[in-house]
Amino acid sequence: MRVGVPIFLFLAAAGFHTALTASLESAEKEDTFGEEVGLEQLSELQKRDQEEFEAAQMSEAVQDENTEEENDTQEEDMTDRDGNVEADQHESESDEDVDGMRQKREHLEANVEEADETTNLAEVE
Template structure:
């Protein structure tokens, strides 16, 4: 019986140690899982903020492009009007006025082509933005 008591105490201590170690490992795994879950949530939030900032930057760039194209179109329209007014004034003149008028007509045609080209670019930019928003 004297030999049995120390063996019993040794086995009890070993069992207690094993149970305590398993408990600590379990708690550590839970902490790791909770930490990973929080990290995952932070990554998701960061990704959403990044995408929102990217969309905002795209919208800002698009609006700047549209404003620039509208300004260029307004300038072209003003130049066309000035050219047409000059052509009307010169037409009442002499033969040189007829030559100038044909040149101004070519300029007007050139301006119209530029305006149509700019409008096509604006439409293309709108389509690109719409496609980016869909993605």
């Protein structure tokens, strides 16, 4: 019996060691699997986030281009309007100049006619 107890203890310790080693390896495999799955999921999330980020940047760029085009169009419209206003003012000034010249001509013609009549009357007398 004395020989049986140490053999029994040795076998029990060996079995406990084997069970403990198998348990640790199993846990290690689960951790590794969990990390791999976690890395894959993290990688997929990062890819998705990157794609969303790029899409948002492209969307902003398109909006910026549209805004710039609208601003350019508005500036062109304002320039056209300013040009039209200036042209209208120039035309108005030209019309006023023409009207003023007509009035001066009519006034001069009237003065010439009066002078002719006065000269004719003076000759008749």
